[in-house]
Amino acid sequence: MxxxxxxxxxxxxxxxxxxxxxxxxxxxxxxxxxxxxxxxxxxxxxxxxxxxxxxxxxxxxxxxxxxxxxxxxxxxxxxxxxxxxxxxxxxxxxxxxxxxxxxxxxxxxxxxxxxxxxxxxxxxxxxxxxxxxxxxxxxxxxxxxxxxxxxxxxxxxxxxxxxxxxxxxxxxxxxxxxxxxxxxxxxxxxxxxxxxxxxxxxxxxxxxxxxxxxxxxxxxxxIIEQNTVIPFAHGMGLISDELYDSLKRTCGGQYANIDPSNADCLNNIQAYYTAISGIQTAHILEPICGFASPKPQEFLIGYRRSLNQHPHQEILDPEPFPPPFIGCRSYGYLLSSIWVNDNDVQKALKITKKNGVGWIRCNYGLPYTTExxxxxxxxxxxxxxxxxxxxxxxxxxxxxxxxxxxxxxxxxxxxxxxxxxxxxxxxxxxxxxxxxxxxxxxxxxxxxxxxxxxxxxxxxxxxxxxxxxxxxxxx
Structure with a gap:
């Protein structure tokens, strides 16, 4: 050796x-x-x-x-x-x-x-x-x-x-x-x-x-993963048997690319979104918190039509955390921005400054092409x-x-x-x-x-x- x-x-x-x-x-x-x-x-x-x-x-x-x-x-x-x-x-x-x-x-x-x-x-x-x-x-x-x-x-x-x-x-x-x-x-x-x-x-x-x-x-x-979101939601007890059966019947089990002329399917999809609107999709047992969602828009490039990326409140409305906000997992993500953007931290990490742009944990503004x-x-x-x-x-x-x-x-x-x-x-x-x-x-x-x-x-x-x-x- x-x-x-x-x-x-x-x-x-x-x-x-x-x-x-x-x-x-x-x-x-x-x-x-x-x-x-x-x-x-x-x-x-x-x-x-x-x-x-x-x-x-x-x-x-x-x-x-x-x-x-x-x-x-x-x-x-x-x-x-x-x-x-x-x-x-x-x-x-x-x-x-x-x-x-x-x-x-x-x-x-x-x-x-x-x-x-x-x-x-x-x-x-x-x-x-x-x-x-x-x-x-x-x-x-x-x-x-x-x-x-x-x-x-x-x-x-x-x-x-x-x-x-x-x-x-x-x-x-x-x-x-x-x-x-x-x-x-x-x-x-x-x-x-x-x-x-x-x-x-x-x-x-x-x-x-x-x-x-x-x-x-x-x-x-x-496609496979998007088509399994609704069966997962049903299996976890988030939607009713009746809605699930209706979704399967009207959408044919295909939820990734829905025919816009299929009104019955679209109505059932809307009912599905209403049912899960209070669910944290990153972990269905955790609360939805305002301001900094756990991974808001994670991997959305090329995946933005995914059922599980329906625009929830924590993405659209950057409201303050309701007390006690430190009970929200997403609060911990704020600490990284505070810590990493500290001058002493960046000196310790030996960072090369780049045009004065601050560090962000997830940069969703990249000029990135999904291929x-x-x-x-x-x-x-x-x-x-x-x-x-x-x-x-x-x-x-x-x-x-x-x-x-x-x-x-x-x-x-x-x-x-x-x-x-x-x-x-x-x-x-x-x-x-x-x-x-x-x-x-x-x-x-x-x-x-x-x-x-x-x-x-x-x-x-x-x-x-x-x-x-x-x-x-x-x-």
Whole structure:
């Protein structure tokens, strides 16, 4: 093992020198030992930086990198993408799978406080959280033309990002590598996995030790997923049997693209919206709160007609929180904007200022083109690959944005035989969800009580799920 690692390091030191001599390798990185709002030195290794991509490196992608708290040398490397498109990697870093959380207290004018996340996935993996596509978080473009982006451009730039980052971090060249993401990233992650696999076969250097991918609450087949929202609502007791039967009869079970001349279907759809108007679609058990909804307009590019994106009050009317507003999950999102936009925080993170534009957690104003209407074909190709890529697909079972009904449907349509049939998976003697494994090395899991996305609502369960899977243990 050590000999292989030595050979890899020597070989890719050569590639690093080659790249340096042939181009301006724009890589800046800083080790961060202290963060404002966190008491004492960080008990984990944090690095931030920019990687220049594009022909003239006119796009600068910002990242947060956290080394595994267990064994960085032997543990896998995970590249994580947040959905949107346009939501910063800081979302995953501070609200989902990263090493810190905000201490949610009523804002009193002081800097919000950070505390350790006991269920961080960085306890067993090295994780790169990237602000992608350009214009997300602290990533920026040097020209207006370079700011134009989309699905395929994002995938291409992330391939460049990753190879440059690995050349600059040769100690991770031989690490098992995985790509993960949630929500809208269900469209782009499979394309990125396919692109890296293709480039490896083409002997693009440095080679990446690609092992598989992870997707949470993933947008994959929008038509299928939209058509399962109403069955999900009925199954969860949100609409009556009579309305559901009438919807099926008048709409033919097709709710994604409704014929505008079908008056009976449209009337039933309106009745459906009336019935669910008080439901928080990110998690049907949580309250709807004003001002900052949990993920308002998440992944809406190319998905704006979705039934679950009916314009609810919390999106249209930015009213103040009703007391006690700190009881609303969305209040915690306000803390990130306050914290990240603090000058001392940006100095600590070694941020390059970009035209005085403030940081926002999710930038929905990106000049972004949706080009991948469905990522199903990528799953087909990756499942059939001789490389034997592993995959973990999980769903919060109270997510009404991308219901697990739809995720199960497209997985079934891959037509792979079942290796480990439907069963509960357990944490601390309790059912944490249900799982099934297929012959294409794909594991599907529900997270009981999880929303969109599952780790934010059920961190302990999701950490246990990830740890077992990444260590090749059964859920």
């Amino acid at each position: 050590e000999m292989a690692r030595l050979i890899a390091t020597t070989t890719f030191s050569f590639y690093f020198l080659l790249l340096q001599s042939s181009s301006n390798l724009a890589l800046s990185q800083s080790l961060i030992n202290f963060l404002p709002g966190f008491e004492g030195p960080l008990p984990f290794e944090l690095e931030t930086g920019y990687v220049g991509v594009g022909e003239s490196e006119e796009v600068q992608l910002f990242y947060y990198f956290v080394k595994s708290e267990r064994n960085p040398t032997d543990d896998p490397l995970l590249l994580w993408l947040t959905g949107g498109p346009g939501c910063s990697g800081f979302t995953a870093f501070a609200y989902e799978i990263g090493p810190v959380n905000f201490k949610v207290l009523e804002y009193n004018g002081s800097l919000p406080t950070l505390v350790l996340n006991p269920y961080s996935w960085t306890k067993v993996a090295n994780i790169l959280f990237v602000d992608s596509p350009v214009g997300t978080g602290f990533s920026y473009a040097k020209t207006s033309l370079a700011s134009l982006t989309g699905d395929f451009k994002q995938v291409h730039q992330l391939c460049q990002f990753l190879r440059k980052w690995l050349v600059d971090h040769p100690e991770f060249l031989s690490s098992p590598f995985y790509i993960g993401g949630d929500s809208y990233s269900g469209l782009t992650v499979p394309a990125l996995v396919q692109q890296i696999s293709n480039e490896n076969e083409e002997d693009i250097q440095p080679p990446i030790n690609l092992q598989g991918y992870i997707l949470g609450n993933p947008l994959t087949e929008p 991948i209407g469905s990522s199903f074909s990528y799953h087909v190709n990756l499942s059939a690959s001789a490389k034997g890529y592993r995959s973990l697909i999980y769903s919060g079972d109270h997510d009404m944005i991308v219901p697990f009904f739809g995720t199960q449907a497209w997985i079934r349509s891959l037509n792979y035989s079942i290796v480990d049939d439907w069963r509960p998976w357990i944490l601390q003697s309790q059912v944490a969800g249900y799982t099934r494994t297929y012959s294409n090395q794909m594991t599907f899991a529900t997270v009981k009580g999880g929303g969109h996305t599952a780790p934010e609502y059920r961190p302990a369960e999701c950490y246990a799920m990830f740890k077992r899977w990444i260590l090749h243990d059964p859920l």
